[in-house]
Amino acid sequence: MRIYVCVKHVPDSAATITIRGNNQIDESVTFLLNPYDEHAVEEGVRLKAQIGASEVVAVTLGKEAAINTLQSVLAMGADRGILIKTNDRPDSIFTARALKAAIEQDGKPDIIFTGKESIDSEGMQTMFRLAAALDMPVATNVVAFSIDREHAFVECEMEAGVRQLLEMPLPCVIGTGKGLNKPKYPTFIDIRKAKQKEIKQIVLASLKIEKPAASMEISELKLAVEQRQPKELKGQPQEIVKELIQVLRDEAKVL
Amino acid sequence: MEKVGILIEFKDDKIKKTNYGVITLARQQGCELYALVLNGNAAACKEQLQQYGIKKIIDIASKEGPLQWHPVKWARAVVAAMDHFGINTLCGLTSAQGKELLPRIAADLDAPLVMDCTDVVLNERAAKKSQFSGKTVATIKVNGNHFIFGIRPNAIEKQPDPCEAEVIPFQTTVDKEALVVKEIKLQTHTGIDLTEADIIISGGRGMQKPENFAILFECAQVIGAAVGASRAAVDAGWAPHSMQVGQTGATVSPKVYIACGISGSVQHFAGMKTAGLIVAVNTDPEANITKNCDYYIVADLFEIVPILSRQLKLVVGENQLT
Numbered sequence A: 001m002r003i004y005v006c007v008k009h010v011p012d013s014a015a016t017i018t019i020r021g022n023n024q025i026d027e028s029v030t031f032l033l034n035p036y037d038e039h040a041v042e043e044g045v046r047l048k049a050q051i052g053a054s055e056v057v058a059v060t061l062g063k064e065a066a067i068n069t070l071q072s073v074l075a076m077g078a079d080r081g082i083l084i085k086t087n088d089r090p091d092s093i094f095t096a097r098a099l100k101a102a103i104e105q106d107g108k109p110d111i112i113f114t115g116k117e118s119i120d121s122e123g124m125q126t127m128f129r130l131a132a133a134l135d136m137p138v139a140t141n142v143v144a145f146s147i148d149r150e151h152a153f154v155e156c157e158m159e160a161g162v163r164q165l166l167e168m169p170l171p172c173v174i175g176t177g178k179g180l181n182k183p184k185y186p187t188f189i190d191i192r193k194a195k196q197k198e199i200k201q202i203v204l205a206s207l208k209i210e211k212p213a214a215s216m217e218i219s220e221l222k223l224a225v226e227q228r229q230p231k232e233l234k235g236q237p238q239e240i241v242k243e244l245i246q247v248l249r250d251e252a253k254v255l
Numbered sequence B: 001m002e003k004v005g006i007l008i009e010f011k012d013d014k015i016k017k018t019n020y021g022v023i024t025l026a027r028q029q030g031c032e033l034y035a036l037v038l039n040g041n042a043a044a045c046k047e048q049l050q051q052y053g054i055k056k057i058i059d060i061a062s063k064e065g066p067l068q069w070h071p072v073k074w075a076r077a078v079v080a081a082m083d084h085f086g087i088n089t090l091c092g093l094t095s096a097q098g099k100e101l102l103p104r105i106a107a108d109l110d111a112p113l114v115m116d117c118t119d120v121v122l123n124e125r126a127a128k129k130s131q132f133s134g135k136t137v138a139t140i141k142v143n144g145n146h147f148i149f150g151i152r153p154n155a156i157e158k159q160p161d162p163c164e165a166e167v168i169p170f171q172t173t174v175d176k177e178a179l180v181v182k183e184i185k186l187q188t189h190t191g192i193d194l195t196e197a198d199i200i201i202s203g204g205r206g207m208q209k210p211e212n213f214a215i216l217f218e219c220a221q222v223i224g225a226a227v228g229a230s231r232a233a234v235d236a237g238w239a240p241h242s243m244q245v246g247q248t249g250a251t252v253s254p255k256v257y258i259a260c261g262i263s264g265s266v267q268h269f270a271g272m273k274t275a276g277l278i279v280a281v282n283t284d285p286e287a288n289i290t291k292n293c294d295y296y297i298v299a300d301l302f303e304i305v306p307i308l309s310r311q312l313k314l315v316v317g318e319n320q321l322t
């Protein structure tokens, strides 16, 4: 089976973000594998372990530095990596087309894993666009997954306490949610072995993707301002709670 | 006047009140609103929708009757209705269902989509949303023939504007789909949905053990609040992941968020920083959350929460008497 995993190179969620110019961030912070994509990689690697005779190929669209994320994905057990290189920041309409083109150039996918969301753009949509471009069924926020020869069976987490069970023919696209698996941290040996694995680099322009009619662009990016002025409620517990209830009633108007 | 479709959401056949914020947003920008209802409840929710200025309710069904839940079929049906009524802009909620439907609709139409918007200026085709784990606010400009926006639940204050609505039936054909919905499974009920709640009371590592969440549930029940948890509490197995608030959990925007025994990590804030009022109960006056909330109490949560429950019961009791 050919298993593809789409991964994104994103700023560490613990990093302090500063804004450059009008609509960009200062990229000198630590970047790493998008946390949700860890589950996608883990599931791809597990699937290979389960069915054998497969290849797990990680694909990313990003700057040259995204090679580091591919490297960590290879250490997690993926067999090869593909970097679609660009210095632009394509929106997800364009990204999905690029991922499709690179995957099709590489081989015929039986299944494609993605995360359910990237933590930088918080777009929640690339897997749906990729699936539509490839004319495949898609499920997202998948927390349980299995396959037989022709189908994928998934459970998707809906709102608290509700799951939908879906069945789809292969090939399909699976957006992995957090409950799906526990990603293993690579050992030193895994990391060393990963250095031997192949990473193919493609220049985005070489994929000759037609400019889509629709687009989304960030016209302005600002730091979220923290305007809260913390006040301490002091006194005996009974009094503190009395004050709190007053706040809930008069200020928040929820009682 | 621009036509805007509003995808109406239900929970257990009851209209979710978070719809009204979405309606308010579009109505206040002078748009002609079409409420899109897919589950056969169009007539039943007429009273409620017209309270918020909806004049047209599209009752979407197939020849066989109301549509059973099916993400692909529902998305196709919405696209068909938009096409039929000449609706180019669609607004919905960034709820679990919205995350399923809106991107499918956008992918079908090859249209731009902005999810989790905290504000939208429809005629400028511009939306505000958080990015980078909530650390930034981005303004996204969209171009195309159709525009789709998922609004963060509770991000926009609902305001009534009563009128008279008509229900317009719309029949769509439903094709067989490759994707099959086998079952909808109900897991353990964790009470009120986090994204719907006006008040959330959350517990973190300070809760110490799973049984202790009972004191939060007790307090929550008195005032109809939902109970949330930090990742530390979820990872420890004290609460299910469906209760997790934060970057890798739910994003919530309640009127009041009460954090008990939660230190206030960046990743936790990513999920609740747009709450109206943040209250922290923490034994550590230096905890990060005390620097970024509206009110904080330096005390043991096991002392404060039971007193809060007791006093709230009295207040709620009084309210019911008067």
Ligand SMILES: Cc1cc2nc3c(=O)[nH]c(=O)nc-3n(C[C@H](O)[C@H](O)[C@H](O)COP(=O)(O)OP(=O)(O)OC[C@H]3O[C@@H](n4cnc5c(N)ncnc54)[C@H](O)[C@@H]3O)c2cc1C
Residues within 6 Å of the ligand: A013, A035, B203, B204, B205, B206, B207, B229, B230, B231, B232, B233, B244, B245, B246, B247, B248, B249, B250, B260, B261, B262, B263, B264, B265, B266, B267, B268, B271, B281, B282, B283, B284, B287, B299, B300, B301, B302
């Ligand atoms: C990629 C990534 C994603 C993440 N996603 C999330 C997420 O979605 N949600 C999330 O919450 N975290 C997330 N985290 C984890 C986050 O970094 C923190 O580790 C976590 O939020 C800490 O949880 P906590 O505040 O409950 O625990 P702690 O940080 O240990 O804080 C416990 C607090 O309880 C107080 N306390 C202890 N006893 C009492 C008592 N009796 N009464 C009152 N106060 C008491 C302590 O003073 C302390 O401040 C993520 C981390 C990463 C790396």
Ligand SMILES: Nc1ncnc2c1ncn2[C@@H]1O[C@H](COP(=O)(O)O)[C@@H](O)[C@H]1O
Residues within 6 Å of the ligand: A006, A007, A008, A009, A034, A036, A037, A040, A059, A060, A061, A062, A092, A095, A099, A113, A114, A115, A116, A117, A118, A119, A121, A122, A123, A124, A125, A126, A127
């Ligand atoms: N530039 C990219 N390269 C590879 N995969 C991506 C990229 N952007 C998004 N994805 C995948 O699509 C998922 C959803 O992303 P998003 O739509 O941005 O929330 C991510 O979890 C990734 O798996």
